[in-house]
Amino acid sequence: MPRRSLVVVANRLPLDDNAAPDGACEWRRSPGGLTGALHTILQQAPATWVGWGGGPGPRLPNVGSVRLRPVALTADEQRGYYEGFANSTLWPLYHDAVQQPVFQREWWDTYRAVNQRFAEAAAEVAGRHAAVWVQDYHLQLLPRMLRELRPDLLIGFFMHIPFPPPELFMQLPRRVELLHGMLGADLVGFQREQAAHNLAQLARKLLGAEAADHAIHVGPRTVRTGAFPVSIDVSEMSALATRPDVVAHAGQLRHDLGESKRVLLSVDRLDYTKGIEHRLTAYRELLRDGDVKVRDTVLVQVAVPSRERVESYRDLRDRIEGEVGRINGEYGRVGEPAIHYLNQPFDRAQLAALYRAADVMVVTPLRDGMNLVAKEFVAARGDGSGALVLSEFAGAAAELSTAFLVNPHDLDGLKQTLLRALEADPADLRARMGAMRRHLAEHDIYAWARAYLTALDHTGRLAQRLPN
Numbered sequence: 001m002p003r004r005s006l007v008v009v010a011n012r013l014p015l016d017d018n019a020a021p022d023g024a025c026e027w028r029r030s031p032g033g034l035t036g037a038l039h040t041i042l043q044q045a046p047a048t049w050v051g052w053g054g055g056p057g058p059r060l061p062n063v064g065s066v067r068l069r070p071v072a073l074t075a076d077e078q079r080g081y082y083e084g085f086a087n088s089t090l091w092p093l094y095h096d097a098v099q100q101p102v103f104q105r106e107w108w109d110t111y112r113a114v115n116q117r118f119a120e121a122a123a124e125v126a127g128r129h130a131a132v133w134v135q136d137y138h139l140q141l142l143p144r145m146l147r148e149l150r151p152d153l154l155i156g157f158f159m160h161i162p163f164p165p166p167e168l169f170m171q172l173p174r175r176v177e178l179l180h181g182m183l184g185a186d187l188v189g190f191q192r193e194q195a196a197h198n199l200a201q202l203a204r205k206l207l208g209a210e211a212a213d214h215a216i217h218v219g220p221r222t223v224r225t226g227a228f229p230v231s232i233d234v235s236e237m238s239a240l241a242t243r244p245d246v247v248a249h250a251g252q253l254r255h256d257l258g259e260s261k262r263v264l265l266s267v268d269r270l271d272y273t274k275g276i277e278h279r280l281t282a283y284r285e286l287l288r289d290g291d292v293k294v295r296d297t298v299l300v301q302v303a304v305p306s307r308e309r310v311e312s313y314r315d316l317r318d319r320i321e322g323e324v325g326r327i328n329g330e331y332g333r334v335g336e337p338a339i340h341y342l343n344q345p346f347d348r349a350q351l352a353a354l355y356r357a358a359d360v361m362v363v364t365p366l367r368d369g370m371n372l373v374a375k376e377f378v379a380a381r382g383d384g385s386g387a388l389v390l391s392e393f394a395g396a397a398a399e400l401s402t403a404f405l406v407n408p409h410d411l412d413g414l415k416q417t418l419l420r421a422l423e424a425d426p427a428d429l430r431a432r433m434g435a436m437r438r439h440l441a442e443h444d445i446y447a448w449a450r451a452y453l454t455a456l457d458h459t460g461r462l463a464q465r466l467p468n
């Protein structure tokens with residue numbers, strides 16, 4: 001068989017909304033794990049990327065070896081499909097319902113119609129027997145729709161966010177259709193084994209399917225499932241963190257923050273799953289109790305704006321900004337805030353400098369499919385210094401097991417862990433960091449894509465296009 005071509009379908013193209021103010025196009029990655037990961041791989045592998053360009057209409061040329069196929073969304077579709085069903089129903093439900101999911105019947109029709117439009121776009125650009133790799137919860141109906149349009153295709157689906165246990169999934173009014181949608185794929189990939197187990201349980205319960213953790217029988221077809229933990233471009237981040245301008249910028253940051261201070265850093269999309277409020281409460285109590293003092297410790301909280309048209313995200317931003325203001329008002333001193341709060345996007349070099357400048361990286365989501373920020377921090381610490389405080393509920397915790405693992409719901413535990421990390425012995429930190437760096441060196445983004453694509457086509461030929 002001739003070599004299969006590759007089509008990736010994701011809600012977003014890897015460009016943020018303002019990427020082309022003068023009509024010129026540039027690869028500018030939008031914040032978020034999914035686009036970052038795929039952007040890295042596809043820059044080096046000829047493929048077509050079907051996705052939404054962020055605005056209302058098509059406008060994008062091709063970029064490098066990647067052909068972009070924009071899908072236009074009307075304002076109503078953005079509301080019903082993206083802000084509504086994807087980000088107000090599925091997103092909170094799949095993240096352990098840490099925020100109450102909203103079920104609005106009219107969103108479903110839009111979600112289905114937009115999935116159908118993406119399926120048609122993918123069917124149109126995919127060559128005969130192409131492999132089509134569908135990404136994430138926005139497009140959960142697409143695999144089945146695409147199979148109906150193009151039975152010749154090899155179809156993969158990867159869920160970047162957690163996939164919940166039956167107790168939660170069963171709440172969904174359109175649960176059977178959603179399951180059938182995913183099971184249109186030949187291979188359904190998750191971040192963690194538990195998710196594959198959840199899917200098998202649901203297929204048995206809701207569809208009466210014969211299902212084991214790695215194989216689900218749907219009519220005459222067998223759908224394979226498995227865990228493929230996503231990662232980062234480790235060598236890119238390592239190299240960036242040692243670039244002279246980044247080293248100089250990190251030094252400047254340390255100087256500006258106060259040379260002798262211990263620096264805690266958090267970098268998140270401003271999302272209620274990231275546990276920012278719990279973290280701020282813990283930090284406020286540490287200040288209140290005198291366990292940390294503004295004169296020798298500072299927290300830098302980067303919180304890039306996200307999904308701001310969704311009410312729960314706007315409310316969250318108001319609450320966080322109010323709390324940061326309260327903490328600084330109460331504990332800050334002139335020229336010495338307790339928390340530096342930065343609600344802005346940064347480029348990769350600026351992020352690398354922040355990672356380099358920190359003593360303790362605090363990554364405490366209430367639930368997270370993976371969390372690439374934790375991996376980026378580890379990759380940026382070539383000298384083996386620095387502490388990572390990591391939530392047990394981030395997918396990354398399964399791999400970065402020598403981090404300071406913490407349950408972010410347990411405020412006392414969180415406070416104690418922050419203090420342990422701040423006061424840890426440098427030799428202990430180096431041993432922990434060394435183990436995490438060794439793991440990442442073997443498990444970078446290319447290894448992820450290679451493992452998934454090899455499992456998808458069995459032959460390894462799809463993966464051959466990726467750099468070694």
Ligand code: ADP
Nearest residue numbers: 031032033034036269304344345346371372373
């Ligand atoms: P999620 O995908 O839920 O946003 P991840 O931690 O997996 O969470 O991925 C976030 C990605 O977004 C990381 O690659 C990180 O570097 C990037 N990012 C986070 N904050 C910013 C920011 N302020 N500016 C630019 N990129 C950011």
Ligand code: G6P
Nearest residue numbers: 012031032033034035136160161
């Ligand atoms: C998570 C999701 C991605 C999404 C990203 C940013 O990583 O898994 O699918 O792209 O968040 O969110 P946004 O809504 O801005 O695309």
